[in-house]
Amino acid sequence: MPDYGNAPRASSTTLIPKILWHWITERGLRVETGDQTLARYQALMSADLDEVETIIPADGSLLIVLHPGASPSNSLQALLVADLSAAIEAPGRMHELLVDYGGAAGRDLAAVAATAGLSMAEAIALHSAATYRVQFMGFQPGFAYLAGTPPGLHQPRLSRPRTQIPAGSLAVGGTYTGIYPAAGPGGWNLIGRVEAKLFDPHREPPALLMPGDEVRFVAL
Amino acid sequence: MTSPPLIEVLRAGLCDLVMDDGRYGYTHLGVPIGGAADALALRWANRLVGNADDAAGLEITLKGPLLAFPQGGAVALSGAPFAASRSSGDAVVWNETLVMAPDEQLDIGAVSSGCRCWLAVQGGIQVPEVMRRRSTFLPAGFGGLDGRALRASDQLALGEASVAPRVLRIEPPSTNETAPLRVVPGPQAAHFTDAGLAAFFNSGYRVDSASDRRGVRLHGAPVAVATQDDIATQAVLPGAIQIPPDGQPIILGWDGPVTGGYPVIAGLVSADLARLAQLKPGDTVRFATMTVESARTLARNRDVEVMDGY
Numbered sequence: 001m002p003d004y005g006n007a008p009r010a011s012s013t014t015l016i017p018k019i020l021w022h023w024i025t026e027r028g029l030r031v032e033t034g035d036q037t038l039a040r041y042q043a044l045m046s047a048d049l050d051e052v053e054t055i056i057p058a059d060g061s062l063l064i065v066l067h068p069g070a071s072p073s074n075s076l077q078a079l080l081v082a083d084l085s086a087a088i089e090a091p092g093r094m095h096e097l098l099v100d101y102g103g104a105a106g107r108d109l110a111a112v113a114a115t116a117g118l119s120m121a122e123a124i125a126l127h128s129a130a131t132y133r134v135q136f137m138g139f140q141p142g143f144a145y146l147a148g149t150p151p152g153l154h155q156p157r158l159s160r161p162r163t164q165i166p167a168g169s170l171a172v173g174g175t176y177t178g179i180y181p182a183a184g185p186g187g188w189n190l191i192g193r194v195e196a197k198l199f200d201p202h203r204e205p206p207a208l209l210m211p212g213d214e215v216r217f218v219a220l
Numbered sequence: 221m222t223s224p225p226l227i228e229v230l231r232a233g234l235c236d237l238v239m240d241d242g243r244y245g246y247t248h249l250g251v252p253i254g255g256a257a258d259a260l261a262l263r264w265a266n267r268l269v270g271n272a273d274d275a276a277g278l279e280i281t282l283k284g285p286l287l288a289f290p291q292g293g294a295v296a297l298s299g300a301p302f303a304a305s306r307s308s309g310d311a312v313v314w315n316e317t318l319v320m321a322p323d324e325q326l327d328i329g330a331v332s333s334g335c336r337c338w339l340a341v342q343g344g345i346q347v348p349e350v351m352r353r354r355s356t357f358l359p360a361g362f363g364g365l366d367g368r369a370l371r372a373s374d375q376l377a378l379g380e381a382s383v384a385p386r387v388l389r390i391e392p393p394s395t396n397e398t399a400p401l402r403v404v405p406g407p408q409a410a411h412f413t414d415a416g417l418a419a420f421f422n423s424g425y426r427v428d429s430a431s432d433r434r435g436v437r438l439h440g441a442p443v444a445v446a447t448q449d450d451i452a453t454q455a456v457l458p459g460a461i462q463i464p465p466d467g468q469p470i471i472l473g474w475d476g477p478v479t480g481g482y483p484v485i486a487g488l489v490s491a492d493l494a495r496l497a498q499l500k501p502g503d504t505v506r507f508a509t510m511t512v513e514s515a516r517t518l519a520r521n522r523d524v525e526v527m528d529g530y
Binding site for chain 2: 025026028030041054063065070201206210
């Protein structure tokens with residue numbers, strides 16, 4: 001495969017013409033996967049390719065990290081363009097998480113509701129009626145990016161992230177809902193608090209939520 | 221009956237961390253691989269004391285600890301040279317097996333050039349495994365010794381040595397510390413203005429004091445973006461060079477996040493992660509591009525053989 005990807009400023013030919021790809025260092029092959037990100041992730045993981053060290057799903061893309069010195073095999077290149085329309089995604093686990101909406105832990109709930117033209121009770125009802133899906137994880141260990149937030153509750157991130165918010169904070173950022181597994185800085189809009197322990201390094205698996213899992217929030 | 225082998229920390233260094241070759245298998249859950257900043261250097265030190273490649277040792281940064289070895293044993297140092305002495309008066313030589321006598325002390329002082337060194341101990345450091353590995357992950361406070369750097373009066377249990385120590389040595393590949401860091405252009409190179417790209421590739425950047433294992437923060441000519449539009453959160457890996465809104469580059473380190481929302485202008489070739497491990501605040505770096513194929517060849521050729529010591 002040529003060096004610089006086939007995106008703008010690309011140097012050369014497209015061995016993989018159907019997808020957009022780039023390198024992040026010589027080991028990280030970043031491919032655009034759109035709404036097939038989880039399906040492509042599962043197909044690549046189950047192929048268990050020799051040259052692949054790890055695969056990290058993200059927002060509409062995958063990062064396929066190769067072992068040092070390794071090149072992408074023909075099998076990998078074929079899997080990147082394989083038609084997945086008939087593939088059946090492995091179902092994730094369904095989690096029901098209890099939420100204490102509003103209050104000090106959900107200090108932005110009033111503003112989120114006001115933006116949507118709703119009362120706080122209506123905003124809670126709307127947020128807890130949806131089913132969410134873990135699209136990918138990152139930011140901190142066990143932090144899941146949950147798709148499925150009702151459009152009325154979409155909120156831009158804070159222009160100035162808070163330096164310290166408590167563990168378990170439930171928040172809305174852009175189109176995503178998330179729960180902060182550990183105390184620390186955070187730039188999303190806080191709407192409540194979840195009791196469940198999202199990440200515990202002494203548990204296997206350590207993360208409660210995994211890519212592909214589904215979540216419903218139950219208001220306390 | 222002999223007591224189990226251990227290390228006593230008589231004086232802690234600036235940031236002594238228990239490290240192994242990294243915690244694989246959890247990046248999709250938001251946990252970076254971490255591990256020794258120069259995993260190959262720790263591997264060399266482990267081989268010099270007869271350990272398996274995944275044995276845990278110490279990563280020592282800028283200023284080292286004073287350690288006592290009540291039962292003695294073989295140790296080895298790799299990476300950057302530090303001022304160091306032994307209570308026996310014997311010389312402390314890097315990249316060579318050192319056989320410590322019972323109750324001997326090893327005093328590791330300040331770094332003489334570079335930033336980090338690695339200490340392997342025969343038998344390996346036996347802190348409990350967390351998520352299948354022993355590396356310290358400071359950002360979330362787990363792994364290593366209680367998820368933290370060493371403190372005075374800590375004790376580190378060691379595994380039993382299976383064989384008598386044999387003196388070995390290695391010759392690490394030489395590095396040109398003044399050469400530019402080599403990078404592969406990144407996925408968002410097109411997000412930057414020509415002036416921004418020119419600044420990044422043609423000027424020097426100073427390593428900021430806010431740098432740590434999560435990222436090496438640089439200060440210099442700001443790298444201007446052509447658009448302030450947010451990019452979709454993407455997965456990243458150590459060596460990815462992000463440009464935040466202030467235009468000052470951040471080279472992601474071993475304990476950095478696995479996803480990021482800032483555009484990535486370039487990625488450090490993996491062979492030069494060993495040089496990233498040796499950058500300290502105040503150093504100046506420059507960048508030069510390299511092809512993916514050349515970077516892979518470099519990565520394949522960095523390992524060296526262990527030789528007899530004499």
